Amino acid sequence: MSDFFNNDNSSNTEEQNNSGTYSYKKDEINQGESFYQWSPYDDGNRVKKKKTSTLGKKMGNAAAIAIVFGLVAGLAFQSIVAVTNRLWDLNDAKQPAIESTAEKDDTDKTVESTSTATGTTTSTKITTDVSEIAQNVLPAIVQVTNVGIKEYQTFFGTMQQPTQSAGSGIIVSQDDENIYIATNNHVVSGAETLTITFNDDQAVEGTIKGTDSSCDLAVVSVAVKDIPSETLSAIKVATLGDSDNTVVGEAAIVIGNAMGYGTSVTNGIISAMNREVSVQDEDGNVVTNSLIQTNAAVNPGNSGGALLNAKGEVIGIVSVKLAQENVEGMGYAIPISFATSIIQQMVDNDVVSELDASYLGIAGKDITSEMSEQYNVPVGVYVAQVVSGSGADEAGIEVEDVITGFNGRKVTSVNTLNNIMQYIAAGTTVDVTVARHDKDYEEETIKVTLTRRIDKVQ
Known part of the structure; x- marks a missing residue:
């Protein structure tokens, strides 16, 4: 065992190439910089690597992963909802609202004006229309705009350039003081300011409540006092489902701020479960998670958005996609059953001070x-x-x-x-x-x- 870390990394090349984990370096993925603001000093390297799957089928020219964070609209675009047609087998009646990550006995913290987004249709017929699900869930989805500073090297030394990038978020909880929004860590990473835009186009400043880079999750809070009453009465807390009961082949809907143009909707199916995907975060740490795969279209800006089932329940938080010319329909989401307890910890607790920080030793x-x-x-x-x-x-x-x-x-x-x-x-x-x-x-x-x-x- 003591020899584990004395071996040359090249000795593990064959094992890594035969692994079921799709692994990519930081410079091979889109970390969220706006495509409208690429630095002229970027090397532009987006090399794709070859990997294989755990099912024994080799992926020729396997993909680079684009962290679905990216494109920012320099100006505010009006939200659009593009619902693609597909056959759906929906339940007969409205599903009872599943409580968000706020604890059931914490009723004194609930703001009465906030309803719950169930998104379940009353139709008993097979339909090509998913508009009812979309309209019920849209008030629980927000756009997240990250304004930060990017450093790059030039002949004259290190230079700084303002950057703006866009992602998505899901309203998961509310108390008397704050609305809590779940998103990806890479969506908020490096932010100087965060702007949260609700479904009615009302924009409010947000604050990072907590982050967990090891699973690419974050929580952003927005003060209730900063939200206009009309917006507050219209927003909803998302219904969180049970991703452990999700099966391959069932209906899937993705809602998020695709391409930074505003909130839009795509649909498809759950195409695989428990796909291990590895990316490198901004600190150089390799992050590996077991994710849900969907063929519903996932685009830059969808990061932090919702993967829904046919009941309108959130079963995943969109995180990454495979991006290559010969690869289609391979987007990934963090399972909500895994994410819920981590999100709740960030909602309930603050990062401890350096003085009180714990130490394992x-x-x-x-x-x-x-x-x-x-x-x-x-x-x-x-x-x-x-x-x-x-x-x-x-x-x-x-x-x-x-x-x-x-x-x-x-x-x-x-x-x-x-x-x-x-x-x-x-x-x-x-x-x-x-x-x-x-x-x-x-x-x-x-x-x-x-x-x-x-x-x-x-």
């Missing part, structure tokens, strides 16, 4: 899926060092153990671990799942009391 290395197969150890965080006197040390975590779970979340990387811990204060006792190196990597769950930082471990 290890130096770790990522065990990727390729390394897991090669060395027959679990995916997770390999413990390369344990700091004496830390919570990890006191709990008995040892060098060469692998951390696979933390505080109820699956751990796949150091980045995941850090994102979980940013909301947990020092002194908190958490459950940590550890695969023991001296027990053939058999997992056990132990209690660890997190401490304050003792020493910075490289």
